[in-house]
Amino acid sequence: VNRRELVQALLAGGGAACLAGCAALRGAPRTATVVVVGGGFGGATAAKYVRLFSQRRIDVVLIEPSAQFVSSPLSNLVIGGTAQIADLTRSYASLRREHGVTIVRDRAVGIDAARKVVALARGDSIRYDKLVLAPGISLQFDAITGLAQAQAAGTILQAWAGGPESVGLNRQLAAMPDGGVFAITIPESPYRCPPAPYERASLVAAYFKNHKPRSKVLVLDANQDVVAMGALFKKAWADLYPELLEYRNHYKAVAVDAKTLTLSFDVQEDVRADVLNVLPPVRAGEVALHAGLANVNSRWCEVDFSTFESRVAKDIHILGDSIQAAPMMPKSGHMANGHAKVAAAAIVAELQGQAPDPQPMLTNTCYSFAGPDEAMHSAAVYEYASAAKTFRPVAGAGGVSAARSEHEAREAKAWANNIWADLLA
Amino acid sequence: LLFCGCAVAGSTAAAHVRSLAATCAACHGTDGRAVRGSAIPSLAGLSREYFVARMRDYRDGTLPSSIMQQIAKGFSDEQTDELGAYFAARR
Numbered sequence: 354v355n356r357r358e359l360v361q362a363l364l365a366g367g368g369a370a371c372l373a374g375c376a377a378l379r380g381a382p383r384t385a386t387v388v389v390v391g392g393g394f395g396g397a398t399a400a401k402y403v404r405l406f407s408q409r410r411i412d413v414v415l416i417e418p419s420a421q422f423v424s425s426p427l428s429n430l431v432i433g434g435t436a437q438i439a440d441l442t443r444s445y446a447s448l449r450r451e452h453g454v455t456i457v458r459d460r461a462v463g464i465d466a467a468r469k470v471v472a473l474a475r476g477d478s479i480r481y482d483k484l485v486l487a488p489g490i491s492l493q494f495d496a497i498t499g500l501a502q503a504q505a506a507g508t509i510l511q512a513w514a515g516g517p518e519s520v521g522l523n524r525q526l527a528a529m530p531d532g533g534v535f536a537i538t539i540p541e542s543p544y545r546c547p548p549a550p551y552e553r554a555s556l557v558a559a560y561f562k563n564h565k566p567r568s569k570v571l572v573l574d575a576n577q578d579v580v581a582m583g584a585l586f587k588k589a590w591a592d593l594y595p596e597l598l599e600y601r602n603h604y605k606a607v608a609v610d611a612k613t614l615t616l617s618f619d620v621q622e623d624v625r626a627d628v629l630n631v632l633p634p635v636r637a638g639e640v641a642l643h644a645g646l647a648n649v650n651s652r653w654c655e656v657d658f659s660t661f662e663s664r665v666a667k668d669i670h671i672l673g674d675s676i677q678a679a680p681m682m683p684k685s686g687h688m689a690n691g692h693a694k695v696a697a698a699a700i701v702a703e704l705q706g707q708a709p710d711p712q713p714m715l716t717n718t719c720y721s722f723a724g725p726d727e728a729m730h731s732a733a734v735y736e737y738a739s740a741a742k743t744f745r746p747v748a749g750a751g752g753v754s755a756a757r758s759e760h761e762a763r764e765a766k767a768w769a770n771n772i773w774a775d776l777l778a
Numbered sequence: 779l780l781f782c783g784c785a786v787a788g789s790t791a792a793a794h795v796r797s798l799a800a801t802c803a804a805c806h807g808t809d810g811r812a813v814r815g816s817a818i819p820s821l822a823g824l825s826r827e828y829f830v831a832r833m834r835d836y837r838d839g840t841l842p843s844s845i846m847q848q849i850a851k852g853f854s855d856e857q858t859d860e861l862g863a864y865f866a867a868r869r
Binding site: 401402405406687690691694695698701702707708710711712713714715716718730732733734735736747749750751752754758760761763764766767768770771772774775778 | 789790793794796797798800801802803804805806807808812813816817818844845848849850851852853857
């Protein structure tokens with residue numbers, strides 16, 4: 354923690370600090386500290402917006418082990434070979450430079466909710482007034498026999514958090530001979546980013562079409578049908594990849610054999626492929642699990658949707674893919690960005706002795722590429738229903754694209770650039 | 779301190795509008811300032827009247843769009859007007 358920088362940031366507030374300062378003078382701790390665990394779509398947004406909404410009156414410490422932000426949205430383009438990981442990588446420096454967020458490059462390993470302390474992997478600990486947990490997901494490797502070893506050996510990748518595995522999977526596809534089979538298995542919903550596996554299958558099919566036309570994509574889905582944008586994906590597959598891509602429902606993977614690259618299922622016959630992308634079920638991020646915050650089936654963290662405060666522990670707010678979502682709320686980066694703003698507003702209001710916003714709203718857009726140059730979307734607007742204490746889609750709003758288009762592919766890339774800036778710049 | 783007190787009065791309503799506007803920021807940039815050259819337009823500095831009229835056109839379907847016709851229907855007249863005033867004040 355760079356104290357000189359914190360003091361400078363507070364002094365630099367000047368007149369603006371006076372305006373915001375009144376509430377702080379009345380009741381809140383003079384310099385409250387919000388600690389944010391995780392610098393993804395939820396956590397980075399929370400760090401920035403606590404600083405914005407408090408007019409820099411509240412100190413924010415962001416704990417993140419990675420040197421740089423790497424986006425999972427758009428990472429399927431890296432797997433399909435039409436984008437580089439560098440295109441999806443952004444610096445955390447602007448959070449410090451522009452917003453005075455203190456960045457601690459470490460991993461949070463434990464939470465003492467009674468003492469309000471976060472323990473870090475390297476042995477330090479940080480005290481908080483409010484803790485924001487945005488730890489993403491953890492993969493349940495034990496749900497599929499043999500997968501943990503195959504993953505550790507680098508034979509069967511998931512690429513479910515962007516970054517190096519996206520590049521690794523792209524290399525496996527590049528090394529596969531023409532005429533080979535790529536099989537992707539999809540876990541039962543809910544999982545992170547509902548359309549992503551179908552987008553990935555589409556982009557791998559596009560790569561095969563252009564480079565290895567005798568090859569095949571097998572989509573093996575544990576669900577009874579395509580989970581998101583089903584009609585749009587099926588039309589794209591029929592139009593663009595009729596011989597190349599085959600979709601099979603009710604295929605729940607239970608085991609892998611890394612030597613023979615064979616998949617076993619609960620009911621269906623075994624399937625062999627040349628490149629496997631096996632996506633196990635997911636649940637809340639590890640630090641949330643270890644802290645006992647995943648109170649829903651030991652998988653998800655229940656929160657008060659008006660503040661995103663944990664239902665288990667006071668002063669711990671949980672965002673993004675780790676939460677037990679309200680019905681019709683997908684686990685997406687865009688949603689996590691929205692959760693973070695509702696939580697940041699509620700945290701700032703509470704620390705400044707004010708009531709939280711009684712009517713928070715959320716929006717969501719999920720863009721999916723059907724090929725490198727065509728995309729479609731799903732969108733929704735949510736309002737907080739105070740009687741039911743949940744978010745509900747606003748009736749009549751939202752929907753999906755009428756058809757995939759090149760226009761939406763350009764929009765998808767613009768969306769990515771703007772949301773990355775919204776959470777970091 | 780008297781001056782400060784005035785600023786705090788009504789701040790819950792101001793905070794609500796600020797949070798409402800933050801839902802637009804994911805696509806249109808923080809405070810409606812999109813990344814330079816973005817295919818998605820900035821909202822900061824648009825006149826209140828223009829913003830409200832465009833949102834109404836999206837809702838009615840008179841202005842064709844991929845996404846905004848679906849998003850605009852999620853906001854009431856009052857919210858749309860509040861958003862228009864908020865973005866008009868970001869210059």
